[in-house]
Amino acid sequence: MLKLPEKNSNLSKQLWKKMSAFMSADIAMDLGTANTLVYVKGEGVVLNEPSVVALDAETGELLAVGHAAKQMYGKTSRAVRCVRPIKDGVIADFGVTTEMIRYMLRVVRNRWSLVRPRAVIGVPSDITQVEKRAVLDAALSSGVRQVYLVEESMAAAVGSGLPIEQPIGSMVVDIGGGTTEIAILSLGGTMYTHAIRVAGDEMDEAIQRYVKQRCGLEISIFEAERIKITIGSLLHHSPPLTMKTFGRDVSTGMPRSMELNNEVIRPAFQEPLCAIVGAIYTALENISPEVAQDILANGVHLAGGGALIRGLSEKLTEKTGIRFICDSDPLTCVVRGVGRVIENLDSLKNICIAA
Ligand SMILES: Nc1ncnc2c1ncn2[C@@H]1O[C@H](COP(=O)(O)OP(=O)(O)OP(=O)(O)O)[C@@H](O)[C@H]1O
Ligand SMILES: [Mg+2]
Numbered sequence: 001m002l003k004l005p006e007k008n009s010n011l012s013k014q015l016w017k018k019m020s021a022f023m024s025a026d027i028a029m030d031l032g033t034a035n036t037l038v039y040v041k042g043e044g045v046v047l048n049e050p051s052v053v054a055l056d057a058e059t060g061e062l063l064a065v066g067h068a069a070k071q072m073y074g075k076t077s078r079a080v081r082c083v084r085p086i087k088d089g090v091i092a093d094f095g096v097t098t099e100m101i102r103y104m105l106r107v108v109r110n111r112w113s114l115v116r117p118r119a120v121i122g123v124p125s126d127i128t129q130v131e132k133r134a135v136l137d138a139a140l141s142s143g144v145r146q147v148y149l150v151e152e153s154m155a156a157a158v159g160s161g162l163p164i165e166q167p168i169g170s171m172v173v174d175i176g177g178g179t180t181e182i183a184i185l186s187l188g189g190t191m192y193t194h195a196i197r198v199a200g201d202e203m204d205e206a207i208q209r210y211v212k213q214r215c216g217l218e219i220s221i222f223e224a225e226r227i228k229i230t231i232g233s234l235l236h237h238s239p240p241l242t243m244k245t246f247g248r249d250v251s252t253g254m255p256r257s258m259e260l261n262n263e264v265i266r267p268a269f270q271e272p273l274c275a276i277v278g279a280i281y282t283a284l285e286n287i288s289p290e291v292a293q294d295i296l297a298n299g300v301h302l303a304g305g306g307a308l309i310r311g312l313s314e315k316l317t318e319k320t321g322i323r324f325i326c327d328s329d330p331l332t333c334v335v336r337g338v339g340r341v342i343e344n345l346d347s348l349k350n351i352c353i354a355a
């Protein structure tokens with residue numbers, strides 16, 4: 001007799017769960033320094049935009065988000081303020097990040113949703129309690145009802161389909177815009193994790209400095225990124241790649257364009273690359289002989305947009321003697337990983353970190 005209400009409540013709980021799943025579109029998010037990607041349960045990746053926001057400088061009203069805001073960067077009048085609210089993988093401007101998430105949720109929830117969604121969000125492994133609180137608060141105040149956090153390197157491993165649940169050591173290096181995360185994983189947990197705040201953005205800044213010093217041309221940070229993507233190469237014997245770049249002549253102050261090639265800008269990668277290689281050496285020095293065997297056999301998986309630099313996997317293989325394999329779509333590894341967690345929340349809840 002006593003069991004009946006429990007059975008009923010279990011039944012109603014299950015019914016409620018099914019109804020919520022039907023009525024709300026649970027989401028997963030890779031809130032990155034350079035790009036924010038959103039995955040909707042049952043649908044896949046539905047949004048992929050630069051983490052840039054344009055605001056009315058006086059009222060703070062949101063004017064544009066993502067690609068539209070990135071196009072305005074550096075070209076705004078005094079009435080418009082362009083902000084990159086995420087820095088080094090964590091929230092640097094809480095108010096603007098909340099506005100950005102709220103806007104993105106509005107875009108992706110353009111469907112019949114009566115119940116506020118749950119969200120799985122990727123965060124850097126070295127996130128502090130205060131930074132974690134900021135992510136949670138930003139998501140909750142954007143209309144999310146429950147938040148689960150997953151370390152980005154774990155998400156990248158899940159997204160890449162590595163055997164993280166098995167007694168096999170897997171190593172992932174996620175080179176994003178603001179952070180490079182290195183993790184060694186086994187049996188659904190992290191054995192080693194380390195993040196350095198050197199990644200794609202540092203390479204852009206290095207190219208910007210280098211072009212100014214070497215060529216006397218002042219270029220914008222997004223032009224430096226364009227150079228990196230178009231002709232950046234770590235390969236010593238790569239075929240010549242050239243492009244035209246634009247900026248302001250340092251001595252005359254006049255606009256000037258010039259031809260650049262990959263050989264000229266290659267030294268700019270030296271410093272950020274050294275920091276990334278150093279962090280990888282430290283990680284490799286920390287592994288047990290058993291895991292070393294697995295990593296030697298299976299290689300190291302590269303994720304994040306920074307992994308797309310030409311010749312990076314070859315360079316890392318040459319430096320360490322271990323095979324580095326770039327994911328087929330490194331820019332979406334993390335969001336595919338958090339997406340898999342939201343799709344299988346009951347079985348993968350154990351890999352979420354305490355929120
Ligand atoms: N084809 C490419 N070649 C080189 N670099 C690239 C390429 N495509 C994107 N990138 C770089 O990848 C970085 C963005 O990668 P990603 O989207 O993984 O970062 P993020 O997740 O936003 O940042 P983080 O994880 O550090 O918070 C940028 O620095 C971008 O310039
Ligand atoms: Mg990332």
